[in-house]
Amino acid sequence: MDFQIEPANIGFLDALYLIEKQCFDVDAFTKRQIAYLLSDYSAIALVAKAGPVIAGFIIAQMETDSVDFGHIITLNVAQVYRGKKVATRMLEAIEVLIKLRGADECRLEVREDNYAAINLYTSLRYQCICQLKGYYGSGHGLYFKKSL
Numbered sequence: 001m002d003f004q005i006e007p008a009n010i011g012f013l014d015a016l017y018l019i020e021k022q023c024f025d026v027d028a029f030t031k032r033q034i035a036y037l038l039s040d041y042s043a044i045a046l047v048a049k050a051g052p053v054i055a056g057f058i059i060a061q062m063e064t065d066s067v068d069f070g071h072i073i074t075l076n077v078a079q080v081y082r083g084k085k086v087a088t089r090m091l092e093a094i095e096v097l098i099k100l101r102g103a104d105e106c107r108l109e110v111r112e113d114n115y116a117a118i119n120l121y122t123s124l125r126y127q128c129i130c131q132l133k134g135y136y137g138s139g140h141g142l143y144f145k146k147s148l
């Protein structure tokens with residue numbers, strides 16, 4: 001199946017929220033949070049489309065502590081499109097855009113029992129830096145980084 005990666009905009013909000021709810025039960029972003037992210041100047045949002053259908057989306061925010069970095073805020077692929085490298089393609093695309101905005105690093109958090117996502121990040125050379133105790137309330141998180 002052919003997927004097109006393109007910028008997301010507020011017109012996609014309903015579709016993105018449906019996928020978000022399908023992907024997460026307790027930790028899902030609200031529709032309002034997704035709307036905020038889609039309109040935030042410091043955010044980069046992409047969708048993967050299979051024809052007219054949105055198969056997945058990814059949102060990162062540009063942040064700074066000691067260095068500038070892209071922070072992957074959410075990454076979701078609708079159930080029926082999983083296992084087809086949609087997430088891989090979206091991550092690779094957003095890394096290019098993060099680099100273009102001047103950052104040499106990408107960071108993200110993941111639940112420590114989310115083996116699919118951990119395998120995905122590891123396959124793309126993200127490295128686990130530390131555990132984030134209680135990060136998800138009901139579970140611990142892991143903090144991953146990648147040099148771009």
Ligand SMILES: CC(C)(COP(=O)(O)OP(=O)(O)OC[C@H]1O[C@@H](n2cnc3c(N)ncnc32)[C@H](O)[C@@H]1OP(=O)(O)O)[C@@H](O)C(=O)NCCC(=O)NCCS
Pocket residue numbers: 023024075076077078081082083084085086087088089109110111114115116117119120121123
């Ligand atoms: C995690 C998720 C984004 C992966 O999306 P995807 O498009 O199916 O992933 P890809 O096809 O690009 O997979 C790339 C690699 O990730 C790993 N992976 C993906 N799904 C996996 C699974 N169910 N079990 C184990 N490893 C998996 C594999 O290493 C895979 O490489 P391979 O196909 O050569 O084995 C998707 O399962 C999802 O949306 N999950 C719910 C939301 C979520 O957890 N998001 C991440 C939050 S941090």
